[in-house]
Structures are given as structure tokens and as C-alpha cells.
Amino acid sequence: MSALTFRRMQESDLDAVLAIEFSAFSHPWTRGIFLDCIKSGHECWLAFDGLQQIGHGVLSAAAGESHLLNITIRPESQGNGFGHGLLEHLMQQAKVRDAEVTFLEVRESNLNAAGLYESFGFNEIGRRRNYYPAVGGREDALVMAYSLVD
Template sequence: MSAILSTNPRLRPMRHEDLDEIMGVEVRAYPYPWTEGIFRDCMRVGYSCWVMTEADSLVGYGVMSVAVGECHVLNLCVRPECQGQGYGRTLLRALLEQAQGRNAQTVFLEVRPSNTPALHLYLSEGFNEVGLRKRYYPAERGREDALVLARALVE
């Protein structure tokens, strides 16, 4: 169970000026982080890129593509020292609200089976396993599969 947030986090579009701070979080949060170039490319091609702040401090961010009634969450990350406090759930819900506003009907994402906190979050938010991508993620000993999860955004 996540703790209740003490204040009201805000969502705003990601800016190029955010990338230094985002990269500082990314390299601490993931053993195989995205590069700054990947974030730049996502913004350049018009993906939906968001930053969550609280008291003017970056606590998380998310990147998703939205097209033809579908949303694909590509990256959802909370600053490591802020994890386990409800920020991930708040950020996920905010991203899904943005996707619904862009007429997405279904959302997809991949998650490492070994990332149990993220997996529990997604399952508790109504996602279901719909597939498996073999050897999708880099891992310490070769590659790790990805669980493909999906959730309807409209009833």
C-alpha cells in the first residue's frame, strides 16, 4: 500500500531544459537507462512527454506514444528516493488521463517480470498480461523477457 502524498504533485509537458535532471534520475533508477538522445527523439517526434513536479522539484516523468486509438507507455519513472510513496500511481493515472484526452481506447506497456513493484502497480491499476516479448530487455546475464500488459481506457 502506498503512502498518501503530502502535497499535490503537478504534471506538465517535458522540456529540453529538464533533460539534465531527468538523466540524473534515469541513471539511478535503471540498470540500463535511456540515453538523453532517446528522450530528445521522443520530444522531437511528438510523443507525449511529461514531468511530474512537487514543490518545483522533479519527482518523476513519463513518455508515451498515442496514435490511432492506442497508447503505449514507453517510460514511467519516479526518482528512487521518492518511490513507494504513491508518486508512481499518481503519475500513471495522470498519463492515462492524458491518453484518454487524446482519444486512446487501449493502453499497452512492457515491464520486466523482475520489476515486482512496477508489476504490482500496473496490475492494481487494472492492467492484464496480454503477451510476452522474449529477450526484450538487456540484463546482467544476457536478456530478460518483457511482460506485455494492456488495459482498456473506455468502458
Template sequence: MKRVFNQIKSLVTYDADREFYSKVFPDSLSQIELMRFRKMSKADLPRILEIEGQGYNYPWKEPIFHDCLNAAHYDCWVCENTENKINAFCIVSTAVGEATVLNICIEPDMRQQGLGRKVMQHVIDTAKARKAESVFLEVRPSNAGAIALYESMGFNEIGVRPGYYKAENGEREDAIMMAYSLI
């Protein structure tokens, strides 16, 4: 019975206090605070692909998302608003004490409102719950907003992967490697 409950619990992140305050004191919480996380499903892929296409010049293709949904150590999350519209998603691999952010994307209209921070905090909290000791990610040097967010949350640059990302005119862009210690 406990195992079944934990499986159900892992599908949705729910905060009863937040739900209460949103109904009783609707102006006390922001739109971002009211958003919820749940596990990504294959039915979400059309919306995920839309956000991915808006967010990146070189978006992942649908088969990659299918592979992630089927991978054993991958957590695939969506963040949706009170109308159940997906506004962000993240995919994290957790194994042998390390969590690696493979993909994170925020709907362009929702950027610079705190949603990226909310998603990253969810990544950190999930990694802690999975007993990870560190969270790793790569980011383009040209993505100054994301770098500033990660640094403000305590991530540190640990290296560079030369020519990691596709760029314009067949060029390649480096990746800044960043880490966050959970211990």
C-alpha cells in the first residue's frame, strides 16, 4: 500500500496550503507561485515540442523526448499553470549520486518572472530527495540570463566543453559546465 501511495505521490507535486491560500486570498500568491509540477507524459509532447521550438534555435526532436520518457533514471517534469497549461519543462538524469540537467525550457512569454528559478529549485529539491550529492548542467555562454540565474542559486562554473552546441553558419559554441553541491 505504501509503495502505491509513493508512486501516486511522485506523479504530482501538490501543496494544500498553497491551494487554500489561492482560493481564500487569491491576490496573496503570484501566478508563478500557483504553478505546479507533475511528471511529463507522452500526451504532453505536442506542447513540449512547441515550447522547445520557441526556446531554442536547435531544438530536440520528438524521438529524443520519447527516449527520455522511457529511460530508467530520468525525471521528466512539466510545470503548468492553474488552467493546466504547460509553461515550462525539465529533464534530469539522476544516477550514482549525481543529477544532470539535460534540458530545461521556459515558454518565452513566461521568462524573467521567476519561473526559471522555480523550475531549478524543483530540480534541486528532487535531486536532494534522490540522495544526489551534486547537480550538473551545461549552458551556452551566450545565454547570460540563464548563467545569472544559475549563479544566483549557487551554481559554480567548473569547466568548458569546447564546441559543444550547434551555432549559426555551421559554427559551434562552447558550453559552460556548472555544478551545485548538495552536501
């Protein structure tokens, strides 16, 4: 794996962001959701492997807490440590924003993502019933937390 680089997401990036988002998820975020996140000042970042955009992440932070809202690595680039690198970058941004803890929800069926979060140090703290839309109904979310305090 080469060294990842990062830059802030801008509205002009949304076509490329949506291409990755739609390739990775059955229920992807919309342009409007990403645009709202950019306009509201969330930490919205792009990840690059060399010159190729391979992922993105969105984190909100306020009142000593942060919430990982979206982290996506394009399917053909998954399994190479890029998710860990992007997650590490987003946690650094949470610390810059004075967050002491980060929360996230992950689909119960998304074993790869849950494994990434666990390996990073996130712990499951609860469950949200029927949180996510799913093919054929709804799916539970695992709620996880990560302490940013040393």
C-alpha cells in the first residue's frame, strides 16, 4: 500500500464521490446529503492512493463528541488497509475538533466494516433496531464508540 493522502471534499468533487458511494453501497448517500454535510462544516475528506481517489469520509464534531457519519472505500480498493488509513485520518480530525469520543453506527451485516472498527479500537455499546433500510425491509445497526482520550 502506498501512502494515502487526503484533502477536504468540495462541492465540485461530488460526482466522483457519488460514483464511489454508489459502487460500494446498496443504499448510498445522495448528493444532497453530502452537500448538506459540506455546507454545515462537517469534516468531509477525500482519500487518494497516488492520484486516484479511492474513498471518502464524513465526521461531525461538537460538544466534546464526534460521530463518524460515512466512511467509504471503493470496492476494488478494499482489503488493502486504506479503510484503516482513512479512519485514522478522521480520528485525528476529531481530536483537532476537541472530541473525546467518537460514535458510529454500522450495519449488522457489514462484517468487514465492523471488523475494521473493532481492530481500530471501537467497542460495541448498543444496537439500534431497524435503523438501516435494507433489501426486503430494515436492518439493525451496531452502535460503537472509540475513546480519543489517551
